[in-house]
Amino acid sequence: MLKLVSHQMVLHEPMTYDHHASTVLPLKDRVLVAWFGGSREGRDDVSIWLAAKDEKGFSGARCIAGGMEPHWNPVLFETRDHRVLLFYKRGTRIPEWRTYVSESRDQGKTWSEPGELVKGDTSGGRGPVRSKPIYLKSGRIVAPGSLEKGLWRCRMDLSDDDGKTWHVSSLIEAEGTGWMDEGIRLWQDRAREAWEHGLPFDASAVPPEYAHGHGVIQPSLWEDEDGVHALLRSGEGRIYRTDSLDGGENWCEAFPIQVPNNNSGIDATRLPGGEILLACNPVAGNFGARTPLSLMLSRDGGKTFEKLFDLEAGPGEFSYPALVSRGSRVWLTYTYKRENIAFWEFEWI
Numbered sequence: 001m002l003k004l005v006s007h008q009m010v011l012h013e014p015m016t017y018d019h020h021a022s023t024v025l026p027l028k029d030r031v032l033v034a035w036f037g038g039s040r041e042g043r044d045d046v047s048i049w050l051a052a053k054d055e056k057g058f059s060g061a062r063c064i065a066g067g068m069e070p071h072w073n074p075v076l077f078e079t080r081d082h083r084v085l086l087f088y089k090r091g092t093r094i095p096e097w098r099t100y101v102s103e104s105r106d107q108g109k110t111w112s113e114p115g116e117l118v119k120g121d122t123s124g125g126r127g128p129v130r131s132k133p134i135y136l137k138s139g140r141i142v143a144p145g146s147l148e149k150g151l152w153r154c155r156m157d158l159s160d161d162d163g164k165t166w167h168v169s170s171l172i173e174a175e176g177t178g179w180m181d182e183g184i185r186l187w188q189d190r191a192r193e194a195w196e197h198g199l200p201f202d203a204s205a206v207p208p209e210y211a212h213g214h215g216v217i218q219p220s221l222w223e224d225e226d227g228v229h230a231l232l233r234s235g236e237g238r239i240y241r242t243d244s245l246d247g248g249e250n251w252c253e254a255f256p257i258q259v260p261n262n263n264s265g266i267d268a269t270r271l272p273g274g275e276i277l278l279a280c281n282p283v284a285g286n287f288g289a290r291t292p293l294s295l296m297l298s299r300d301g302g303k304t305f306e307k308l309f310d311l312e313a314g315p316g317e318f319s320y321p322a323l324v325s326r327g328s329r330v331w332l333t334y335t336y337k338r339e340n341i342a343f344w345e346f347e348w349i
Contacts, residue, residue: 002295002308002330002346008058010035010051010333010341015061018046021130021265022333022341024322025076025084030054032108033333034064034074034086035341046070048088052108053343064111065102072097075128079162080135084108087117087127087143095149099127101163118166124149126166127157131220131267132324142228142248144219147171152215154232156248170250172242174216174234213263213286216240216254220278220323222270222302229302235263237284241302259296259305262288265320268302271348272328276302279311279321279332293318293334311344318342 011019016037025032031053038046047066051058065071065088072089079085084104091097098121102114118126124147127133133143143157143166154172159165194200219230219242228248232240238256262283269277276298283289292313296305311334312318321334330346 001349003349004344005329005347006343006345008343009336010053010058010343011061012058014339015049018338019049019341020335020338021073021320022322022335023074023076023132024324024331024333024343025078025132026324026326026329026331027078027084027107028082030107031331031345032076032084033058033341033343034076035333035335036071036074036088038066038070041072042070042092044069044092046072048074048086050086050108051341058343065100065114073130075130075132077128077133077141077163080139081162083162085163086111086114089125089129095124095147096122097125099125101127123147126168130218130265130320131322134221134223136223136228136247138247140247142221144221144230146217146219148217152213152217152235154216154219154230154242154251154254156219156221156230156244156251158248169244169248172216172219172230172232172251172254174232174236174240174254175256218265220266220268222268222276224270224274224301226301231257231266231268231278231302233263233266234261235286237261237286239266239278239280257303257305260284262286262290264288264290267321267323269323269325269330271325271330274301275299276305277323277325277330277348278305279323279334281319282307290317290319291315293321295332311342312336 022035051061075087089097099117100114103112128143141159146154156169214235216232218233228244239259239261240254242254266280278296292310295308316337328348332344336342
C-alpha cells in the first residue's frame with residue numbers, strides 16, 4: 001500500500017507558458033526536479049529548468065540550460081560517487097536531436113559546462129531519452145534510449161565506467177507493428193500520383209519514413225533475478241515489454257502487455273518486495289487523451305498490472321510521469337496541464 005507523504009506543485013507560479021517532461025531525483029539532503037519550458041514545445045526559447053525541495057518545500061526555479069535551439073527531455077541521475085548528471089536533448093527536429101550532459105558535484109547547486117554525451121553522434125540521440133537510467137548489480141549503467149526516424153525503435157546505452165563512455169545495445173522493435181495513420185495515407189497518395197502519371201510504383205510495403213507515431217520509444221527499466229526488463233511507450237494502443245538476459249546487450253522483440261497506452265510517456269520502478277509500480281495514462285489509441293493519469297501495480301514481475309488509483313482524472317493534460325524509488329520511499333512528478341509540474345511523495349508500506 002502507498003501512504004501519502006507529500007503532494008504539491010513544484011512552481012508557486014508559472015515560469016514560462018509551457019512546462020513539460022519532468023525528471024525527479026532524490027538526494028541526501030534535497031530532491032531535484034527538472035523539466036523543459038518555454039513559449040511552446042519545440043520552439044527555440046525552450047530551455048531546461050530546475051527546482052530543489054528541502055524540508056521547507058520547493059525553492060524558486062531557475063534556468064540551467066538553453067539558448068539558440070529547442071531543448072528537450074531532461075533526465076537526472078546520480079552516480080555511485082555522488083556526481084549528479086543532467087542529460088537532455090538539443091535540436092529542432094526530434095529524429096536528429098543530440099544528447100548533452102552536464103555534471104554537478106554539489107547536489108545541483110552548480111553545474112559544469114554541458115558537452116555532447118557522444119561527440120559527433122548523428123544517429124538521433126544517445127543516452128537516456130526520457131526516463132531514468134539504472135545501475136545493474138554488476139555496476140553497469142543502462143540508459144533507456146530510442147530512435148524516432150520513421151518507425152520508432154528502442155535501444156539502450158550501456159556504460160561500464162560510471163558514465164564516462166557508452167556503447168549501444170541491440171535495436172528493439174515492436175512485434176506486429178502496423179502501418180497506419182498519416183503514414184499509410186501519404187503512401188497511398190504517392191501510389192495514386194504515380195498511377196496517374198503512368199509511373200512504376202511498388203505499393204507492397206510502406207517504408208519506415210511513413211510510419212510516424214508507430215513502433216516503440218522511451219523505455220522504463222528495472223532489474224530482477226531473471227534479468228533486465230523494460231516497459232515501452234507505443235503507438236499501438238498498448239504498453240509493450242522487452243527483456244534482456246545478458247545485462248542489456250541484447251533484447252527480445254517487444255511484445256504488448258494488457259495495459260492500454262495512448263502513445264504518451266510512462267515510467268516504472270521496482271519496489272523492495274519485487275513489486276513493479278507503473279505510472280501511465282491507461283488510455284488506448286495512437287496519441288489518445290492524456291487523462292486520467294494512474295498508478296498501477298504488478299505483483300508478478302511486470303506480467304500483469306492492477307490499478308491502484310488515479311492521480312488525476314479531470315479534463316486536461318496529465319502526462320509524462322517520472323517515477324523513482326529508494327527503499328520504501330517513492331517520488332513522482334508529471335506534467336500538470338502544461339501549467340506546472342506536480343510532485344508526490346509516498347511511503348510503500
